[in-house]
Amino acid sequence: xxxxxxDGDDETAAGRFVPLYVLVNGRTSPRDxxxxxxxxxxxxxxxxxxxxxxxxxxxxxxxxxxxxxxxGAYLHIPLTIVKVMVDxxxxxxxLDSGAPAQHKVVDMRLLNAVLAGxxxx
Amino acid sequence: xxxxxxxxxxxxxxxxxxxxxVSSVSEITPLTTEELLTSASVGIDDVTGVESKxxxxxxxxxxxxxxxxxxxxxxFGTPGQDRFWFMWDELAEGAVGAIVLVDTRRLDTxxxxxxxxxxxxxxxxxxxxxxxxECEYTDDEIRxxxxxxxxxxxxxxxxxxxASSKLALIALVRHAMSRLPQxx
Numbered sequence: 534x535x536x537x538x539x540d541g542d543d544e545t546a547a548g549r550f551v552p553l554y555v556l557v558n559g560r561t562s563p564r565d566x567x568x569x570x571x572x573x574x575x576x577x578x579x580x581x582x583x584x585x586x587x588x589x590x591x592x593x594x595x596x597x598x599x600x601x602x603x604x605g606a607y608l609h610i611p612l613t614i615v616k617v618m619v620d621x622x623x624x625x626x627x628l629d630s631g632a633p634a635q636h637k638v639v640d641m642r643l644l645n646a647v648l649a650g651x652x653x654x
Numbered sequence: 655x656x657x658x659x660x661x662x663x664x665x666x667x668x669x670x671x672x673x674x675x676v677s678s679v680s681e682i683t684p685l686t687t688e689e690l691l692t693s694a695s696v697g698i699d700d701v702t703g704v705e706s707k708x709x710x711x712x713x714x715x716x717x718x719x720x721x722x723x724x725x726x727x728x729x730f731g732t733p734g735q736d737r738f739w740f741m742w743d744e745l746a747e748g749a750v751g752a753i754v755l756v757d758t759r760r761l762d763t764x765x766x767x768x769x770x771x772x773x774x775x776x777x778x779x780x781x782x783x784x785x786x787x788e789c790e791y792t793d794d795e796i797r798x799x800x801x802x803x804x805x806x807x808x809x810x811x812x813x814x815x816x817a818s819s820k821l822a823l824i825a826l827v828r829h830a831m832s833r834l835p836q837x838x
Contacts (some may be wrong), residue, residue, distance in 0.1 A: 546836035570687070570714075570744060571659040571728040576722055600728060602716055611711055613690045617735055631657030641834055644724070647750065648827045650721030654679065654820050 540644055562613075563620035570602040570612055573631040574619055590625060591618055660727045662826065663745050665771070666755030667763020668734035671783045671813035673715045675755065676729045678819045680717025680764060684731075687714050689741055712738045714745075732767070742770060751777035753822055755813065758789045761799050768800055777808040777830040781822045785814055803835045 565582040576595040584592065594604050622628040664672045676684045688711040715731040730745045732738075746752065755768045764780075771778040780802055782789065791799075793808050802808060809825050811818040 569659070569661075570730075571658050571661045573659050573726065577659075595715065598726070600659060600718075600726070602687050602714070602728065602730075603685060603718075606687040606716075608774045609688075611690045612714075631659060641831065642748065643658065643660065644827055644831045644834070646725050647721055647727060648824065648831070650719065650725065650727065651820055651824050651827060654719065654816070 560617050563616045564624065566609060566614050568601065568630075570605075570616070571600050573600050574604075574623070574628045575599070575631075577627055577629055579627060584627070587628075588622060591615070591622065595628060597633065609645045616625055656724070657830050658725045659747040660721070661745070661751040662727060662729050662779045662823065663732060663742075663749050663776075663779075664729055664755065665732045665742075665752050665767040666783075667757065667760060667767070670755035670757045670760075670764060671785065672731035672734075672755055674785075675753070675783075675811075675819050675822075676715060678814055678816045679719060679823065680729060681719055681765075684719060686710065688718065689714060689744075693803040707711045712741060714741065714797060724765045735825075746771070746774065746776055749776065751779075751826050753826055754778050754780050756780055756782045756796065756800070758791055758796065761796070765800065767800065772803070777826065777833050779809055779822065779826045779829055781813075782808070783813050784810055785812050818819035 548553055553610055556594050575598050576592050581589060581592055591604055594607055601619055602612065604610070604619065607613050608615075610618070617627060619630075623630055662677060666672055673684060690711055712733050712770055714733060717729045719727040719729070721727050732745060733741055752767070752771050754764055754771065756764045768778070770781065780796070780800060789810075796802075797806075797808060807825050807829050809822050811822045813819055
């Protein structure tokens with residue numbers, strides 16, 4: 534239906550045949566507001582064969598821990614869209630997420646770990 | 655420890671060496687990701703997806719440093735142009751702090767960044783990037799010109815040099831630690 538009303542010429546070059554807003558059901562922000570561009574996610578080993586290719590593409594990048602910003606960079610998807618798509622995958626149990634990067638209180642233990650890591654560089 | 659991300663913001667005016675600094679310490683070649691200029695247009699106006707992509711996105715450069723098996727540090731360069739302030743909030747939210755790069759030939763280009771972090775109480779260090787050549791100013795002159803608070807560390811670095819950039823990051827983390835209530 535959407536395809537008929539939509540002149541896809543411009544999209545062919547980008548290799549994208551479904552409007553991005555359709556993929557995310559018109560959502561403009563993730564349900565989980567803790568999702569940050571530095572939040573890391575990892576694929577859960579479940580059957581993902583029913584997912585749309587755009588979602589599979591994201592899952593394909595999540596074999597190891599990876600941040601939302603990295604997914605966006607590798608797949609050339611704007612951050613706003615990646616965030617919503619990752620949120621959908623989290624909600625449906627295809628992805629797990631690590632601790633949000635938006636630490637309300639950055640604790641001393643974490644800063645000590647960062648300091649030690651930097652000193653080892 | 656849960657898989658944890660830590661952010662540090664690399665700020666400063668256009669051309670002060672933000673991406674250079676990220677490159678010199680990142681374990682990956684810096685990546686570029688894009689953000690839509692207005693999220694409202696995602697669901698409403700943007701009926702053909704990314705058709706006008708080049709006009710509606712802002713690019714962000716970032717790098718990463720694996721700190722430990724559970725902790726990864728992400729370094730995000732701020733977009734160069736001031737009109738992309740809306741992105742700064744997302745970058746700064748929950749960040750350990752920021753390095754504000756300073757080019758002594760154009761101190762004023764870093765004023766907005768200093769102002770931004772000061773207003774929000776986000777720890778930052780001012781880092782004078784020396785790859786632009788000899789600097790004839792003293793610490794005090796730069797502090798005074800930039801109206802830096804006495805508690806704000808001022809460091810000198812060469813953003814192309816890994817060891818030098820690393821020291822600036824360490825100075826920032828120490829500064830952030832000193833501001834925690836637990837710190838004696």
